[in-house]
Amino acid sequence: MAEQDKPEVVDVHPDKRQHQDHKNKEDADLRGSKGRLKAIASEYYVDARLQEVEQEDLAHRSATRQRHVMQKQQANLEAIIALTYDQCHSETAQTPDPDWLVRFFDLARNIHGHAMQQLWAKILKQEMLRPGSTSIKALTILETMTQREAQALQRACALSSTFGQDSTKKLVTGFRRRQGLVQLLRPEPPHKLSLGHYQLSYTDLMLLMDLGLILRTELESGVIEMQPAMPFKLQDTQYMLTPLHKGMRLYYYRFSPTGHELAKLVGKRVHPDYHHAICELLAEGFEMHSDVGDTVNTHA
Known part of the structure; x- marks a missing residue:
């Protein structure tokens, strides 16, 4: 018995397929650099020399x-x-x-x-x-500022703190003891953490420095006195720091006056991991009491 011919498959939607093929071609063209440039030029009305038809004068x-x-x-x-x-309600303005x-x-x-x-x-x-x-x-x-730069500033604000009587925002990175005679013979390394571990990369930091929002040099505070305890405000928590040893100093980056001004506008986020890490680090050299009465550490 002869094998029957297979029935011919008839495309009942040729127009639909042609439309889809055309759309796929347009999508592919748009992904290419020339297609992308044409789209940009058209949106901003500077595509006259890319058109085949004659344009107005x-x-x-x-x-x-x-x-x-x-x-x-x-x-x-x-x-x-x-x-x-x-955003407005019934505030006096x-x-x-x-x-x-x-x-x-x-x-x-x-x-x-x-x-x-x-x-x-x-x-x-x-x-x-x-x-x-x-x-x-x-x-x-x-x-x-671009959106990326604004986000970098927001990430920096999430890590910011203030200490002492200076209300300017800072990025605290660690501390060290003043080098006495014993330390000169056997120097103690500084106790520091990397901001890059907390979503503020070195590139972001340099970006903010280039914008003039953060000062370029990592600074070192003056010697922190044993008494009275020094105020240290980290995000929304107020601590009081008492050095466990004489000659303690903090390392930090300082926001510029303009950076501090803009930080007040974008700086509402917090970074719990950094908060925990910097408290653990500072607890190695300071006794810390929070404004709610908690003690971070109780070194002798």
Whole structure:
């Protein structure tokens, strides 16, 4: 018996397949550098020389692009105002300084990302509640910052602390004893930890230094006196530090005045692992009491 011919498979949706093939080709083109560049150039109205058809004259194209830029800037400002309004409640507020407002809007119009727009909205609300809270210099630096740089600052703030009577934020990295005669013969290594283990890489640290938000040199505090105990505020917890030995000093990186100013805007996160690690480290050289009465260590 002869083998029967197999029935012919008929594609009942040729248009659908053609559409899918076309879409796959478009996706592949977009993944390539040329396709990606075309998409970017089209979005920003600078793709005339990449088109095969004749475009309008240069003056018309320039006017179109400028109109597009102004529309985007207007949309950015309106988004920031809407976000500020959502953050406001029934607080007593004032009108910020007119010169400050002009500079604020001039800089804020170029803020496109939603997360950064939320930050600028927070700044505007704070300025209405407490005029003079954020300087024009801080706004100028913030306007140049990318999302990645802002996230690096936020990670640094999560590790920040203050000590003594100085309220400027710092990144404490460890401590050492002052080198006496015995220590010179048998030096004691400093007790330190790496910030890179707590999501603040060396690259991030250098990035913040390049922006002028953290001073470039790791500093060493003066000798910490045995009495009275020194205040040490780590994130939301207040400690009192009493050295176990004479001549104790802390190592730290210091936020610049502008960095400290911006840190107050983005520094609400905490890093529990760092908190635990720095307390364990400091407990090797200090007696620490928290503001709730707990004792971190009880060395003799």
